[in-house]
Amino acid sequence: MKPLRLTLLLFALALSRMGFADDLLPSWNDTAAKAAIVKFVNRVTTEGSADFVPPADRIAVFDNDGTLWSEQPMYFQLAFALDRVKALAPRHPEWKNQQPFKAALEGDMKALAETGEHGLLELVIATHAGNTSEEFAQIVRDWVSTARHPKLGRPYTELVFQPMLDLLTYLRANGFKTYIVSGGGIEFLRVVAEELYGVPPEQVIGSSVKTKYEVRDGKPAIVRLSEIDFIDDKTGKPVGIHKFIGKRPIMAVGNSDGDFQMLEWTTSAPGARLGLIVHHDNAEREFAYDRKSAFGKLDRGLDEGPKRGWTIVSMKNDWRAVW
Amino acid sequence: MKPLRLTLLLFALALSRMGFADDLLPSWNDTAAKAAIVKFVNRVTTEGSADFVPPADRIAVFDNDGTLWSEQPMYFQLAFALDRVKALAPRHPEWKNQQPFKAALEGDMKALAETGEHGLLELVIATHAGNTSEEFAQIVRDWVSTARHPKLGRPYTELVFQPMLDLLTYLRANGFKTYIVSGGGIEFLRVVAEELYGVPPEQVIGSSVKTKYEVRDGKPAIVRLSEIDFIDDKTGKPVGIHKFIGKRPIMAVGNSDGDFQMLEWTTSAPGARLGLIVHHDNAEREFAYDRKSAFGKLDRGLDEGPKRGWTIVSMKNDWRAVW
Numbered sequence: 305m306k307p308l309r310l311t312l313l314l315f316a317l318a319l320s321r322m323g324f325a326d327d328l329l330p331s332w333n334d335t336a337a338k339a340a341i342v343k344f345v346n347r348v349t350t351e352g353s354a355d356f357v358p359p360a361d362r363i364a365v366f367d368n369d370g371t372l373w374s375e376q377p378m379y380f381q382l383a384f385a386l387d388r389v390k391a392l393a394p395r396h397p398e399w400k401n402q403q404p405f406k407a408a409l410e411g412d413m414k415a416l417a418e419t420g421e422h423g424l425l426e427l428v429i430a431t432h433a434g435n436t437s438e439e440f441a442q443i444v445r446d447w448v449s450t451a452r453h454p455k456l457g458r459p460y461t462e463l464v465f466q467p468m469l470d471l472l473t474y475l476r477a478n479g480f481k482t483y484i485v486s487g488g489g490i491e492f493l494r495v496v497a498e499e500l501y502g503v504p505p506e507q508v509i510g511s512s513v514k515t516k517y518e519v520r521d522g523k524p525a526i527v528r529l530s531e532i533d534f535i536d537d538k539t540g541k542p543v544g545i546h547k548f549i550g551k552r553p554i555m556a557v558g559n560s561d562g563d564f565q566m567l568e569w570t571t572s573a574p575g576a577r578l579g580l581i582v583h584h585d586n587a588e589r590e591f592a593y594d595r596k597s598a599f600g601k602l603d604r605g606l607d608e609g610p611k612r613g614w615t616i617v618s619m620k621n622d623w624r625a626v627w
Numbered sequence: 628m629k630p631l632r633l634t635l636l637l638f639a640l641a642l643s644r645m646g647f648a649d650d651l652l653p654s655w656n657d658t659a660a661k662a663a664i665v666k667f668v669n670r671v672t673t674e675g676s677a678d679f680v681p682p683a684d685r686i687a688v689f690d691n692d693g694t695l696w697s698e699q700p701m702y703f704q705l706a707f708a709l710d711r712v713k714a715l716a717p718r719h720p721e722w723k724n725q726q727p728f729k730a731a732l733e734g735d736m737k738a739l740a741e742t743g744e745h746g747l748l749e750l751v752i753a754t755h756a757g758n759t760s761e762e763f764a765q766i767v768r769d770w771v772s773t774a775r776h777p778k779l780g781r782p783y784t785e786l787v788f789q790p791m792l793d794l795l796t797y798l799r800a801n802g803f804k805t806y807i808v809s810g811g812g813i814e815f816l817r818v819v820a821e822e823l824y825g826v827p828p829e830q831v832i833g834s835s836v837k838t839k840y841e842v843r844d845g846k847p848a849i850v851r852l853s854e855i856d857f858i859d860d861k862t863g864k865p866v867g868i869h870k871f872i873g874k875r876p877i878m879a880v881g882n883s884d885g886d887f888q889m890l891e892w893t894t895s896a897p898g899a900r901l902g903l904i905v906h907h908d909n910a911e912r913e914f915a916y917d918r919k920s921a922f923g924k925l926d927r928g929l930d931e932g933p934k935r936g937w938t939i940v941s942m943k944n945d946w947r948a949v950w
Binding site for chain 1: 814827828840846847862866872873891892
């Protein structure tokens with residue numbers, strides 16, 4: 305090859321490499337949010353720079369509901385729990401007259417909401433316990449493959465945010481290890497996380513019930529019990545991150561005040577840090593909600609986030625596509 | 628390059644690749660134990676074979692005390708706890724007359740043993756709690772860098788088994804993800820596991836105290852509480868594996884009956900599975916103990932292991948070197 309042509313080729317290669325970062329975020333508009341992401345990733349991956357972070361410490365944590373997929377009109381796992389109540393009702397005639405099950409069976413969302421967090425938790429525990437973990441995973445797989453979103457009529461698995469898939473891919477291409485840190489159930493999420501997000505089970509952290517190891521007829525199994533083990537929400541998120549990963553992340557992405565402490569824990573350490581909050585301000589393409597929402601309430605984060613250097617991502621302005 | 632020379636080179640390369648497996652286990656004698664390991668790894672890594680396992684599912688779990696490093700005359704973390712009792716005693720005058728602290732301060736190992744598991748647990752909790760996780764990690768680092776084994780006079784970090792380091796390296800070279808699943812404290816182990824074994828914090832599973840997230844003077848921290856969160860021993864080991872990894876391992880290595888259920892859970896699934904039990908039968912080079920030992924008791928595993936297809940590894944006969 306002639307020297308000139310070689311030079312041109314190398315130049316073209318260099319250009320294409322410089323453009324690589326942007327190509328990997330095709331569903332993001334060219335706004336400040338995207339620029340903040342690219343700038344951060346460049347800072348921590350540039351060898352020799354003061355902000356360089358070795359790959360082993362490039363930990364990024366993502367909330368799930370409302371961050372990686374939609375969460376309105378209710379958390380998808382709650383829709384699963386409601387369907388489970390209906391499926392299990394014949395075995396529990398007492399549920400007809402007993403809250404929160406009565407409300408669930410009658411589809412009375414107002415009465416259900418009135419049972420509060422405790423009611424929802426009771427619902428989830430009653431419908432999720434007793435099975436072995438393998439049986440439970442199969443129940444989730446079956447549900448996910450047939451259930452449809454009540455308003456949009458589409459499978460829940462299609463309600464994953466494309467810009468977030470871009471972001472996960474972009475981070476992994478830059479040596480990051482991507483984790484899900486969700487208030488949702490760990491065993492529910494692990495069934496779908498690999499296929500939907502490319503996140504393997506060992507990188508999913510979530511709320512859990514206690515389990516026990518049991519050998520029945522010589523066959524060992526993990527059995528799910530009717531007792532909460534861990535609530536991976538609010539202050540529970542940094543606790544879960546510490547327990548499962550044992551390292552402090554350098555990047556955190558959430559969308560509600562349930563993610564506040566996770567972002568605080570991540571971004572208050574020295575060095576380059578990135579905190580992102582997805583703001584659902586897009587009624588036309590998805591949903592619009594924040595300070596007063598029953599699911600995914602975002603209030604403190606909107607007020608304090610910008611002062612803390614977190615980037616508020618507008619779904620309306622910063623995202624080229626949604627699903 | 629001439630065709631003949633190229634052929635010879637490729638042939639030499641192929642030969643060296645075939646010999647690769649054995650070269651990576653230099654501290655193992657050429658006995659049945661080593662053959663079982665190599666055969667298993669070949670089975671699960673040979674593409675197209677019925678036993679092939681994709682890299683993402685090549686999970687190998689290792690006990691720590693007595694499996695990766697020595698555990699006599701007491702668990703190393705217990706030696707740490709005893710040293711902590713001494714360091715903290717000036718702040719706790721009541722310990723002079725209160726078991727298990729009195730025994731610990733007087734070095735009365737018999738009286739300490741008589742306080743049983745409960746006493747040891749109390750000791751560990753009292754000496755390990757109250758600090759932030761970062762402070763605790765620093766205390767462990769300081770201790771590890773100065774403490775010496777009471778009988779051998781060497782740093783604990785030198786009492787790592789070379790054949791196990793070989794095995795970890797060999798497995799990783801074959802696409803395995805190697806985990807530690809220990810009855811010892813997760814935050815204690817994570818301080819040393821990466822340097823000693825090349826196992827990063829997120830691949831260490833162990834017993835834990837509860838922690839809470841706290842913001843003091845605007846600075847967030849994980850604070851260790853005086854309450855047990857999880858005991859990663861016996862039936863707790865499969866529970867811990869399920870919780871942290873969410874996949875069933877294909878290989879498990881232990882040395883005591885505390886590892887029995889971990890091996891059972893691992894080896895009773897379909898497909899190629901490997902269970903190894905390290906038998907401490909080597910008083911000349913290390914220690915000899917099994918059915919009646921206070922630490923690392925191995926009784927049921929010796930009786931049932933071979934019937935279950937597990938390989939009993941004789942430190943005396945199967946290992947060329949120990950540390």
